[in-house]
Amino acid sequence: MSVICRDLLPLKYFERIKLVAGQNGLDRTVTWPYVGQTSTVSQWVHGGELLFITGIAHSADKLADLILECIQKKLAGLVILVGNDYINSIPEELLAQADAADFPLFEMPWDVKLIDVTREITDLIMRDKFEIKKSKNFLGRLLFASDVDYRQMLDTAIINDIHLLEYKFIAVFNVSHPADEIMTDAGHDSLEDKLQHSVDSLCKEKQLPVITLVYGNNVICLASAPTQEKAAEAAAYLETVCGLLSQLYSGSNLYLSFGRPYADVEQIKISYQEAQKALLLWKKMGRSNHIVYYSQLGLYRLLFKIDDKEEIREYYHYNLGVLLQHDSKNNSELLETLRQYLYCNGNLVKTSQALFIHRNTLLYRLNQIRDLLGRDIDDALVRLELLSSIVAKDYLEE
Structure with a gap:
């Protein structure tokens, strides 16, 4: 799984970096650490980066604009270096801005070596990518390989901490x-x-x-x-x-x-x-x-187990063949009408709504269906057989 801001908190060099706002956004994914050198970052980032900046040459207004830009670009979070040569603390209005957007905002003491922090984050991301690759290879082999040794696969899972x-x-x-x-x-x-x-x-x-x-x-x-x-x-x-x-x-x-x-x-x-x-x-x-x-x-699970597909085809043709022929010759929709009628348990209002037709049109079609089938489509056992036939037809045409 991807690295998120929350995963950074236990890191050795991150322990002196303090989360000051945006706690509800700690599940944002971190794709890479990025050290900003300019007052704007939109053209340099893709989204998901954890941005590091100093407070030098950043007024409160500029920092507010930068936070907004980070939020719009869907960055993972922002780390601001604080200290005598930077800014002493992050203004309250910026904390409120980050909290409102669930955007993680951190402050980092000036004496923490930036290279150590970014390298540790990069190492974590690379290890995570490697673990993800191993997991995906494991799943791909399980599903698609033709010569799987499952005992060996279990050993592989244990070795790779899957x-x-x-x-x-x-x-x-x-x-x-x-x-x-x-x-x-x-x-x-x-x-x-x-x-x-x-x-x-x-x-x-x-x-x-x-x-x-x-x-x-x-x-x-x-x-x-x-x-x-x-x-x-x-x-x-x-x-x-x-x-x-x-x-x-x-x-x-x-x-x-x-x-x-x-x-x-x-x-x-x-x-x-x-x-x-x-x-x-x-x-x-x-x-x-x-x-x-x-x-x-339900019934579809039984059909999945039947190897003789021709037997299934003959079954539904026996019950629905006359409707299929009528629809083919006359460009009608009797089979679909029967389907929706059965789905709606014979409720005329619901069936006409499902088909987007007038109730009288539905009654006309149902009379046609009764005449062609020569069966009582309101009989429970007949309905069961007709619905089973429709299910069988759908199954073969999946």
């Missing part, structure tokens, strides 16, 4: 790019990279141990917990993360799917396959709720 708790599951964040976002400019993170970074940061804030990996349009997340109950809590938190990211990246379509939790490390791949199946099926069905659990798919 902690996997008793129950392990995969969650997949899937993102659809906005229509105007064709490709990522060189030097800029992709949307998936940004999502991964956000997931890592939010999980670290919650102290939820996860390993994430970008794969295509997916951010794959391996989470683990000591009990089934804690695994359910971890999944619920990832749902919360999905909601936050959906707001943050509102121009994109974000889905979240879950595989089941397993105790054995070799079953992590099964959990991933389950999450992928659930994701593909859910997107095909176009459900308004973008979060799906494989464990809650």
Whole structure:
């Protein structure tokens, strides 16, 4: 996971550096230490840097402008050197400004060697990047390698200090790019990279141990917990993360799917396959709720286990074939009408709203469906068979 401001506090050379404002922002990610040499920094930073400046030639007004600039550029925080040759203390109005924005503001005694502090932060960031790389390689091999020695993988996890708790599951964040976002400019993170970074940061804030990996349009997340109950809590938190990211990246379509939790490390791949199946099926069905659990798919889980796909095809054609033929010849929407009617438990008002049609239009279509099928679509067993057939059709077309 990424280094955050909070991780700096226990460092040897950081212990004399005092947090004076912005405590609620200590979970901001630190990408690099940067020593500012100019009165403005926007053109020199990307975001995420921890900025170090002296108080020389900085009036209170200039410092206020600089803090605002740092906040707008999404820097991790600001460290101001204080002392007789700099400024004796940071003005109260600047502390209030930083607190209001949850922007970490530190003061550093002039006699602390800046080179020691920045080198220690850099070393921490580089070690963190190395640990992240090891974790991602571990997860990638678990999921995609064809010749995995799971005993060796467990040894690798222990050697590399990769902690996997008793129950392990995969969650997949899937993102659809906005229509105007064709490709990522060189030097800029992709949307998936940004999502991964956000997931890592939010999980670290919650102290939820996860390993994430970008794969295509997916951010794959391996989470683990000591009990089934804690695994359910971890999944619920990832749902919360999905909601936050959906707001943050509102121009994109974000889905979240879950595989089941397993105790054995070799079953992590099964959990991933389950999450992928659930994701593909859910997107095909176009459900308004973008979060799906494989464990809650009901009949679809049985279909996933049937190897004879032709038998499934014959089953749904037997029950729905006449509607499919009618829709194909007449460019009608009888099958979709039946689907929504069954989804809405036969409620005419809800069905017409779901289809955006008038109630009389719905009644006309339902009469057509009854005539073509020659069956009572208000009979519970008939409804069950028709809905099962629609489910089977969706499954084969996922």
